[in-house]
Amino acid sequence: MRVLVRDLKGHVGEEVELLGFLHWRRDLGKVQFLLLRDRSGVVQVVTGGQRLPLPESSLRVRGTVVANAKAPGGLEVQARELEVLSPALEPTPVEIPKEEWRASPDTLLEYRHVTLRGEKARAPLKVQAALVRGFRRYLDRQDFTEIFTPKVVRAGAEGGSGLFGVDYFEKRAYLAQSPQLYKQILVGVFERVYEVAPVWRMEEHNTSRHLNEYLSLDVEMGFIQGEEDLMRLEEGLLQEMMEEALTGAGNEIRLLGAEWPSFPKEIPRLTHAEARKILKEELGYPVGQDLSEEAERLLGQYAQERWGTDWLFVTRYPRPLRPFYTYPEADGTTRSFDLLFRGLEITSGGQRIHRHPDLVESLKAKGMDLEGFQGYLEVFKYGMPPHGGFAIGAERLTQKLLGLPNVRYARAFPRDRHRLTP
Amino acid sequence: MRVLVRDLKGHVGEEVELLGFLHWRRDLGKVQFLLLRDRSGVVQVVTGGQRLPLPESSLRVRGTVVANAKAPGGLEVQARELEVLSPALEPTPVEIPKEEWRASPDTLLEYRHVTLRGEKARAPLKVQAALVRGFRRYLDRQDFTEIFTPKVVRAGAEGGSGLFGVDYFEKRAYLAQSPQLYKQILVGVFERVYEVAPVWRMEEHNTSRHLNEYLSLDVEMGFIQGEEDLMRLEEGLLQEMMEEALTGAGNEIRLLGAEWPSFPKEIPRLTHAEARKILKEELGYPVGQDLSEEAERLLGQYAQERWGTDWLFVTRYPRPLRPFYTYPEADGTTRSFDLLFRGLEITSGGQRIHRHPDLVESLKAKGMDLEGFQGYLEVFKYGMPPHGGFAIGAERLTQKLLGLPNVRYARAFPRDRHRLTP
DSSP states (O other): OBOOGGGGGGGTTSEEEEEEEEEEEEEOSSEEEEEEEETTEEEEEEEESOOOOOTTOEEEEEEEEEEOTTSGGGEEEEEEEEEEEEOBSSOOSSOGGGOGGGSOHHHHHHTHHHHTTSHHHHHHHHHHHHHHHHHHHHHHHTTOEEOOOOSEESSOBTBSTTOOEEEETTEEEEEOSOOHHHHHHHHHHHSEEEEEEEEEOOOOOOSTTOOSEEEEEEEEEESOSSHHHHHHHHHHHHHHHHHHHHHHHHHHHHHTTOOOOOOOSSOOEEEHHHHHHIIIIISOOOOOSSOOHHHHHHHHHHHHHHHSOSEEEEEOOBGGGSOTTBOBOTTSBBSEEEEEETTEEEEEEEEEOOSHHHHHHHHHHTTOOGGGGHHHHHHTTBOOOSEEEEEEEHHHHHHHHHTOSOGGGGSSSOOBTTBOOO | OBOOGGGGGGGTTSEEEEEEEEEEEEEOSSEEEEEEEETTEEEEEEEESOOOOOTTOEEEEEEEEEEOTTSGGGEEEEEEEEEEEEOBSSOOSSOGGGOOTTSOHHHHHHTHHHHTTSHHHHHHHHHHHHHHHHHHHHHHHTTOEEOOOOSEESSOBTBSTTOOEEEETTEEEEEOSOOHHHHHHHHHHHSEEEEEEEEEOOOOOOSTTOOSEEEEEEEEEESOSSHHHHHHHHHHHHHHHHHHHHHHHHHHHHHTTOOOOOOOSSOOEEEHHHHHHIIIIISOOOOOSSOOHHHHHHHHHHHHHHHSOSEEEEEOOBGGGSOTTBOBOTTSBBSEEEEEETTEEEEEEEEEOOSHHHHHHHHHHTTOOGGGGHHHHHHTTBOOOSEEEEEEEHHHHHHHHHTOSOGGGGSSSOOBTTBOOO
């Protein structure tokens, strides 16, 4: 019976079967050493008088588990049989055990179909899967309904720019940049909804922080009193996500040497006006209306120094800085928030306008074309409840949590300005 | 404190707060009756001397829960306060309580943003969410890793036809019609993977069974012995999905009057050759090489009569009927299977070729252009393990389980030959 590498310690002295990949090899003539990697880890295997295939060949090994203080993990398997299930035909383009993933990304991403096999390369995807599992589990418990909305749409939620075009039979369509309208419609149906799905942004930027296709964790909730309900929801949600990642991918988090954040009982909140005041008066930073990336970074440091936390809500953004559907206050602010984690925005959210006449007023106030939003407005003719929501970029959160040098390493097969393969 | 409709029976004699939508109303002058609908159900509310807003207005009601044998569900709420949170501005295009969803789909789908509010209209989406939850939960327990693969790709997994084109900056790209290549690559990384994501097929058909965008539940598993491992996996998986739907969406299943299938300990298996023989010799059906929809329907009846089950695996399809990557047998068949449920194919799967030279041979035997598959072949240079998988179409399974007249009712906002909105 097959035993996973992580379970070998319970089988010392026994004969086991291993299945996996040739991670690394060394031939001393009469004796050959190899490391075998399976989905759970890596173990040393010793065999004799056998020609080993190229690294990354898939293998089946039968042998006895023996304690060996010098072997990685304190165990090795002395092979009695070694079968090559499928040999690698060529040397790998980079050496998988060397985990060169902190190097320039170009080669690593060009050969992502092989380089992903490295333990550190695959770890962020495992952590992300656990974060997403925690996301769903928490919201399921709060009686949210998972939704699956269309990704091919006739128009964007916030106007026409930044959209990738699709030839949809005879018609022009676009890839959705957000499920915004659909999750709002579905609040009228299920009251509380979430979606985990790809979204697309046709951004020209080609930096270590941008992806043109990414995974959006979207939440929308009806019958709220205000944006505070949403921030409290997000606090509980993120806490469960952090815990599930530690439970489900703790080995991967440790392997990457990530400094896992603690989670405060309540994340501190600063209004946008307070944040600007602190930046200007306490930090001496020449702040504009909008908070630059540098300003957010400084606020992250400030939260760390003042409250000892990695997390900070900035609330009540001025109306010109938020989309037309954001619920306005009489003082020119909005019922909105961003969540900063270590000085990086990972969420944007807020209460939405739910009354039709208010939406018409808001579109006009922004100088937007009413005609282009008829489909959106139509929905609000039918008694939408007070509601709001937020979205979390999964790769960005994963990158920041794990301290990855490039957001591309938090996606299996990233799409960027120049990359469509593998 | 708000109480959900489904929990009212525990609050008889108490004052509660209800939040929801005006489902239906009747004004008797001094007394007004209304049905209030929330995410959990519908309850009768009685109020006096109040002008009721249009149906679908969102409401807050405070009142006392009273037993009333004549009211739906045996309870009513006698309102002390009724607040309109947001009034509907127009009558709805169809009457939501009438649930006209068995009528011609055109009007219902055109106004999907409102018609989805009907209890029977929304029920299939709730059932589907539970099926998907069961899918993930089962596979998580079997140590599968959830993956998120690119949906914008440079080429299709099975050649170029049937793909929607995307303008990706200066390049031509396509919407993925399956995560096939990516889930295979990731078997080399995580051994066991699954994905829940949209796929696209540019099919010209515009029938009650076709969607151009649908949700694919994809599974791929490494280090298998053969396709039997996959069928056993799928048996356990489907059983958990069925159970989770009953647990999590039992009310919705009952509301739709669906005849929920029982699940056999083992699904009967017929080889393709046996199935053809039965069709020809026992059922007198003039069967071709391929099994037509009618042939599958007859096989479904046969399974019902012979084994008393709704489920049937048809295995070992001849090589010409399966994609090039299907693992061939020496006798001209393949390690492949379809799963029929009540005579409809809901899964297609099989073992894949995992050795590079065999793939080259298979592409040549099919007369396919090697050049176009260099990216695919590249992956197989690095010791892929024996592996295979399958995919379940979520909407089709939901439709068939619930007996829906049209697959579009199993998707929130369907995309078809002519439909890009809402």
